[in-house]
Amino acid sequence: MSFSETPHELRVADAVDFLAPKLNPKWQELISGVSVTGVILGSGLGSLAEKIQPQLTIKYGDIPGFASSTASGHRGELIFGTLHGKPVIAMAGRLHRYEGWSNDQVSFPVSVMHALGARRLIASNAAGGLNPNLRVGDIIVLSDHVDWLHQRSASFSSSPKRTGFLRADRPIYRRELIDQALLAARNNSFRAFEGTYLATLGPTYETRAEYRMMRRLGADVVGMSTVPEVLTAASLEMDVLALSVVSNVASPDDAIIADHEEVLQAGDAAAGKLESIVRFVTG
Ligand code: HPA
Numbered sequence: 001m002s003f004s005e006t007p008h009e010l011r012v013a014d015a016v017d018f019l020a021p022k023l024n025p026k027w028q029e030l031i032s033g034v035s036v037t038g039v040i041l042g043s044g045l046g047s048l049a050e051k052i053q054p055q056l057t058i059k060y061g062d063i064p065g066f067a068s069s070t071a072s073g074h075r076g077e078l079i080f081g082t083l084h085g086k087p088v089i090a091m092a093g094r095l096h097r098y099e100g101w102s103n104d105q106v107s108f109p110v111s112v113m114h115a116l117g118a119r120r121l122i123a124s125n126a127a128g129g130l131n132p133n134l135r136v137g138d139i140i141v142l143s144d145h146v147d148w149l150h151q152r153s154a155s156f157s158s159s160p161k162r163t164g165f166l167r168a169d170r171p172i173y174r175r176e177l178i179d180q181a182l183l184a185a186r187n188n189s190f191r192a193f194e195g196t197y198l199a200t201l202g203p204t205y206e207t208r209a210e211y212r213m214m215r216r217l218g219a220d221v222v223g224m225s226t227v228p229e230v231l232t233a234a235s236l237e238m239d240v241l242a243l244s245v246v247s248n249v250a251s252p253d254d255a256i257i258a259d260h261e262e263v264l265q266a267g268d269a270a271a272g273k274l275e276s277i278v279r280f281v282t283g
Contacts, residue, residue, distance in 0.1 A: 008104060008111065011065040015112045018064050019056075023116075027055045027080055031087045031117050037282050038113035038238070039083075039090040040229055042125035043264055045245065046075050047271040048278070049092040054081040060095075060109075067095050067105040078109065083275075086282040089113045094125075096225055097149055098203035106225075107232035114236045120177075121233040122281065123242040124274055126266060127197065127223035128205065129249035130215040136249060136266055139192035139273055140221045141181045142242040143173050146198040147227050172234040177241035177281055184280035190273050195220030197244055199227040211250035221246060241281060245270040 041048050060076045061068035068076050075092040082088065095106045110121060127140065134140075178194055185192030198214050200206075202224030206214065214222050221244045233240050247266035 008108070011108065012111045012115050014064045015066065015108075016115045019058070019112070019116065022056055022058070023080060024055065027087075030055075030082065034087060035119050036087045036089060036113075036117045037278075038110065038118035038121045038233075039088050039278065040094050040110075040121070040123040040226075041090060041092050042094055042123070042225060043247070045124050045126070045268075045271055045274060046092050047268055048124075048275055049075065049077075049079060049090055051275060052079050052081040052083050052088060052090055054079050056080040060093075063112075065108060065112075067099075067101045067108070083282065084279050088282070089116060089118050094225055094229070096203075097201050097228070098224055103149065103228040107228040110229045110232045110238075111236065114233070114238060118238065120239040120282075121229070121241070122278055123226050123229055123233075123240070125223045125226045125242075125244050126247040126264075127221035127244035128211075129220070129246040130198075130211060130222055131195065131220040132215075132249070134193075134220070134246050134249050135191070136246055137191075137270055137273075138246040139181075139185060139190070139270065139277070140195040140197070140244040140246065141178050141192055142197045142226075142230075142244065143178055143194045144196045145172075145227055145230070146196065146217060146219055147231075148198060148200050149227055170234075170237070172230060172240055173242060174239045177239060180281050181241060181243065181277045184277045185273070187280070188273070188276045190276075192273075192277075193220070195244075197226065197242070198222045200224055206250065208250075208252035211252045215250075222250075243274060243277060245274070
């Protein structure tokens, strides 16, 4: 049976059967009675992974059902460990639609994290600033998104429970986590704002006309990721926090175009900011 024919839940069970015996009793002890946080480290943000005290690090390609990360700036490893003493399951490097993976494949690791006990997801990415008030290095704490990956029409889950799960009474992005992230930024004296993320398929950056259009649609930042993982987490009723690091600011009236190196560098420079937010939220 091919990847897409095997039901999502059975593939999750296979991955869990493979991973669970590798997690030693120390990890089981660590997570008993405390909440586990899943963390996704996006473009250039992998340096935060160095701060994790690892118990088990494993390449995506070695885990049944995982697609392997190929985008530059992405390590492609799942790390079980502690960050400032709190248990985390971190994806050092994410999977993207523009690499050819489906929404199901991109969000599969979130289902596995959930099955292994994660009840909260912190997703990070590097994004282009559309709001003209933004500066490179600013953090946007997502409170909403525009989904141009058209997740809702994709058959990303075989479970009927997970169709039509968007509920007005349970917003995708948790208010308490947004407020905590903004407070962490204030306490640590760096700029962070609440905003709306627009997800494109990529892999190209936008034309000037596209940047103008996206701003008019009400988005503050644009990127090529995050929404599939966040929607999967929300469907599993995980508490979601998503953070964008502004790696470039669109200036549709100047002849400046975004470039991948610039995006990776901005991610690196902002790793400390993300670390303070993650520490505050999980603390
Ligand atoms: N557009 C889309 N994705 C991005 C950008 C951008 O300008 N910067 C970083 N990721």
